[in-house]
Amino acid sequence: MKQDYKEIATTVANDPASYKLCSVCGAVVDKQAPTCPDCMAYRFTDDSEQVVNRAIDLGSRGQNAVSHLDTLE
Numbered sequence: 001m002k003q004d005y006k007e008i009a010t011t012v013a014n015d016p017a018s019y020k021l022c023s024v025c026g027a028v029v030d031k032q033a034p035t036c037p038d039c040m041a042y043r044f045t046d047d048s049e050q051v052v053n054r055a056i057d058l059g060s061r062g063q064n065a066v067s068h069l070d071t072l073e
């Protein structure tokens with residue numbers, strides 16, 4: 001499943017309350033999702049500021065950034 005990260009970044013930045021951040025892999029996940037679709041983790045951060053920053057970061061770097069930024073804590 002491919003997604004346009006720039007489009008997602010814009011969407012998330014406009015409505016950060018609807019998203020959360022996976023504490024394990026750093027993916028931006030829909031708040032309705034019970035687990036992370038990328039790594040199946042169920043620990044999340046729902047700090048809007050972190051969600052937006054992460055979304056913008058992903059949008060500007062592309063999805064390869066995830067493997068280089070796995071120390072997000």
Ligand SMILES: [Zn+2]
Nearest residue numbers: 022025036039
């Ligand atoms: Zn994850």
